[in-house]
Amino acid sequence: MSGPRDAGGLAPLRPVLYDEAADAVRIIDQRRLPAEEAWLALESADAVADAIRTLAVRGAPAIGVAAAYGLAVEARRGAGGPELRLAAERLVRARPTAVNLAWAVRRVSLRIGEGAGALLAEAHAIRDEDEESCRRIGALGAPLLPPGARVLTHCNAGALATAGYGTALGIVRAAREAGRLGEVFADETRPFLQGARLTAWELKRDGIPVTLITDSMAGWLMARGEISAVVVGADRIAANGDVANKIGTYSLAVLASHHAIPFYVAAPWSTLDPATPTGEGIPIEERASDEVVRIAGELVAPEGVPARYPAFDVTPARLVTAIVTERGVLRAPYAAAIAALGAGAPASPGR
Amino acid sequence: MSGPRDAGGLAPLRPVLYDEAADAVRIIDQRRLPAEEAWLALESADAVADAIRTLAVRGAPAIGVAAAYGLAVEARRGAGGPELRLAAERLVRARPTAVNLAWAVRRVSLRIGEGAGALLAEAHAIRDEDEESCRRIGALGAPLLPPGARVLTHCNAGALATAGYGTALGIVRAAREAGRLGEVFADETRPFLQGARLTAWELKRDGIPVTLITDSMAGWLMARGEISAVVVGADRIAANGDVANKIGTYSLAVLASHHAIPFYVAAPWSTLDPATPTGEGIPIEERASDEVVRIAGELVAPEGVPARYPAFDVTPARLVTAIVTERGVLRAPYAAAIAALGAGAPASPGR
Numbered sequence: 001m002s003g004p005r006d007a008g009g010l011a012p013l014r015p016v017l018y019d020e021a022a023d024a025v026r027i028i029d030q031r032r033l034p035a036e037e038a039w040l041a042l043e044s045a046d047a048v049a050d051a052i053r054t055l056a057v058r059g060a061p062a063i064g065v066a067a068a069y070g071l072a073v074e075a076r077r078g079a080g081g082p083e084l085r086l087a088a089e090r091l092v093r094a095r096p097t098a099v100n101l102a103w104a105v106r107r108v109s110l111r112i113g114e115g116a117g118a119l120l121a122e123a124h125a126i127r128d129e130d131e132e133s134c135r136r137i138g139a140l141g142a143p144l145l146p147p148g149a150r151v152l153t154h155c156n157a158g159a160l161a162t163a164g165y166g167t168a169l170g171i172v173r174a175a176r177e178a179g180r181l182g183e184v185f186a187d188e189t190r191p192f193l194q195g196a197r198l199t200a201w202e203l204k205r206d207g208i209p210v211t212l213i214t215d216s217m218a219g220w221l222m223a224r225g226e227i228s229a230v231v232v233g234a235d236r237i238a239a240n241g242d243v244a245n246k247i248g249t250y251s252l253a254v255l256a257s258h259h260a261i262p263f264y265v266a267a268p269w270s271t272l273d274p275a276t277p278t279g280e281g282i283p284i285e286e287r288a289s290d291e292v293v294r295i296a297g298e299l300v301a302p303e304g305v306p307a308r309y310p311a312f313d314v315t316p317a318r319l320v321t322a323i324v325t326e327r328g329v330l331r332a333p334y335a336a337a338i339a340a341l342g343a344g345a346p347a348s349p350g351r
Numbered sequence: 352m353s354g355p356r357d358a359g360g361l362a363p364l365r366p367v368l369y370d371e372a373a374d375a376v377r378i379i380d381q382r383r384l385p386a387e388e389a390w391l392a393l394e395s396a397d398a399v400a401d402a403i404r405t406l407a408v409r410g411a412p413a414i415g416v417a418a419a420y421g422l423a424v425e426a427r428r429g430a431g432g433p434e435l436r437l438a439a440e441r442l443v444r445a446r447p448t449a450v451n452l453a454w455a456v457r458r459v460s461l462r463i464g465e466g467a468g469a470l471l472a473e474a475h476a477i478r479d480e481d482e483e484s485c486r487r488i489g490a491l492g493a494p495l496l497p498p499g500a501r502v503l504t505h506c507n508a509g510a511l512a513t514a515g516y517g518t519a520l521g522i523v524r525a526a527r528e529a530g531r532l533g534e535v536f537a538d539e540t541r542p543f544l545q546g547a548r549l550t551a552w553e554l555k556r557d558g559i560p561v562t563l564i565t566d567s568m569a570g571w572l573m574a575r576g577e578i579s580a581v582v583v584g585a586d587r588i589a590a591n592g593d594v595a596n597k598i599g600t601y602s603l604a605v606l607a608s609h610h611a612i613p614f615y616v617a618a619p620w621s622t623l624d625p626a627t628p629t630g631e632g633i634p635i636e637e638r639a640s641d642e643v644v645r646i647a648g649e650l651v652a653p654e655g656v657p658a659r660y661p662a663f664d665v666t667p668a669r670l671v672t673a674i675v676t677e678r679g680v681l682r683a684p685y686a687a688a689i690a691a692l693g694a695g696a697p698a699s700p701g702r
Contacts, residue, residue: 034652034653034654035650187567188541188643188651188652189567190539190541190565190566190567191565193651196644196651196652197651197652200652200653200656201652201653204653204655204656210656210657211656211657211658211659212640212643212644212652212656212657212658212659213643213658213659214541214542214566214598214599214643214660215541215565215566215567215599216538216540216541216566216598216599216602217598217599217659217661217664218602219599219601219602219605219664220598220599220601220602220661220664221659223601223664247565247567247568247571248565248566248567248568248570248571250570250571250574251567251569251570251571251602251606254570254605254606254609255602255605255606257609258605258608258609289563292539292563292564292565293547293563295646295647295649295651296646296647296649296651298646298647298649299386300539300544300547300548300646300647301385301539301547301548301551301552301563302385302551302552302555303385304555305551305555305561305562305563306561306562306563307562307563307564308562308563308564308568308572309565310568310571313568313570313571313574
């Protein structure tokens with residue numbers, strides 16, 4: 001199935017689209033990358049919820065955009081208000097940690113009653129604003145990096161994780177455009193291998209130099225002076241600046257601190273959750289241990305050995321050098337910094 | 352092919368044996384665990400060198416024992432002194448980081464000229480002494496753990512990595528026998544997955560509770576108070592106490608230090624290398640990047656993306672709480688501690 005981008009592969013990568021002809025949400029199936037670029041057409045909110053749960057679409061901003069379109073498609077296919085509200089609840093429950101999902105669903109839900117067109121317009125606005133936010137995050141974040149920066153990133157906080165351009169990889173892209181990027185080290189990010197499969201794929205696609213490492217190599221590269229900065233995304237940021245992100249992020253933050261390497265978090269403002277005072281309050285999704293003991297379907301551990309799989313961890317604000325949002329670069333103390341930038345702009349709808 | 356252990360699976364696990372009937376070195380093929388327990392019969396020193404290079408046998412003490420038997424088999428099959436010396440050189444070059452390999456080969460080489468029987472007797476002695484050392488390491492190390500200890504280990508420093516019983520897992524086994532063990536967390540240890548495939552397999556075989564985690568989860572478990580101690584093996588220990596071990600060990604040491612969790616290294620005395628003053632002088636083997644981009648034969652990254660694969664890293668002595676050897680428990684300053692215990696016993700032959 002050919003995807004909606006041009007043959008040269010140079011069009012900006014946008015992993016979640018609305019297909020007007022089919023009245024469906026079209027997403028790149030991220031489970032099948034990098035082997036093949038397959039697109040799915042999702043024709044209901046529940047199909048979108050399934051795609052979120054099974055990681056066909058992942059990345060905090062991207063699942064927010066997909067869910068927004070899912071609700072719009074549901075409305076266009078004739079669902080009424082009560083049905084839409086139930087569908088919205090099911091979407092929010094698809095993954096518990098990322099707050100952008102609940103934020104986007106709530107924002108579209110506010111338009112229930114105004115007709116399907118209003119929901120679709122809101123979903124389009126969320127998508128467009130997200131990509132615009134990513135470009136702004138890139139522009140604000142790139143100057144934080146030294147010339148020739150060698151950037152370590154974890155998981156995939158790229159175009160694939162957003163409406164387009166990326167958060168952490170938005171900073172990488174902007175640094176590249178500004179001639180400040182040396183190279184990117186991508187942690188493979190077990191167990192789902194988002195770094196190996198997705199970050200390596202999208203950077204290679206865009207001609208950005210990337211070297212793959214296992215998660216266990218990051219500390220050693222830091223000790224040898226090979227890393228200038230760590231830049232990661234976020235799934236939820238508490239009011240005090242604590243950051244929930246893909247499991248393994250916390251270890252990188254401790255390692256960066258030990259080696260006096262700056263540790264930056266890049267995230268749209270919608271990732272900030274003022275209703276959660278500290279990281280302690282962020283729910284951490286536990287996924288099935290089968291995703292750890294199997295790789296590409298193959299059992300790599302003895303039958304029956306238990307495995308843990310917390311999908312996220314929480315990095316305390318004290319280990320975060322700065323949080324780059326589209327509204328500005330936040331630095332400690334984060335509660336005050338968030339309040340200062342939050343006060344100047346209307347709070348997100350529904351908060 | 353059935354292996355030389357009893358049907359009940361309760362005989363001590365010994366991964367390297369001498370097969371008198373076949374005049375061959377018999378090893379468990381560790382590349383095929385945990386899916387199957389297949390034994391190889393190696394009929395020359397070069398076959399042993401190949402098995403070491405391809406990781407059919409791995410673990411610093413185990414490759415020393417295998418190389419010792421390889422040289423003995425070569426002698427029994429009629430090789431003369433000059434041929435044996437060349438075979439010895441090829442064995443030592445099979446892997447550069449572990450010092451036990453060179454130590455064992457040198458020790459057997461000293462018997463060249465005394466007849467094949469002398470070489471075999473020396474290899475048997477190395478094997479028997481290694482297992483005895485592991486049991487002594489276990490006895491000395493177990494009391495360092497708190498009751499109900501939850502031990503994190505990396506790679507496989509177990510029976511499979513030694514003549515039997517294990518170094519880090521020797522401490523685990525001794526703690527279990529003493530009723531002090533809560534459970535073991537095994538890092539999967541990418542890229543070769545020694546933790547998932549080997550440590551989980553041998554602990555499960557012996558009924559020791561083990562939970563598998565990805566390498567990226569260790570920091571988060573430490574932050575949540577779930578780890579009492581880290582216990583790892585070593586491939587070479589410099590004269591100042593710096594420790595070369597499987598890539599990822601250094602990150603664990605930094606994380607343990609950050610969380611005030613003791614970090615223990617378990618190794619036979621033959622792992623100490625007085626000829627190498629500090630970790631800077633330890634050669635770090637770089638393996639093929641193909642071993643990172645493929646898992647179980649499957650390509651997990653885009654075709655052509657480069658990957659790094661330093662097979663080992665060096666943990667500075669200041670991050671090591673204690674080094675447990677069969678001669679005693681060493682603590683900083685390590686140079687003095689090593690000298691104190693080394694002085695009381697004859698130096699290893701050939702040093």
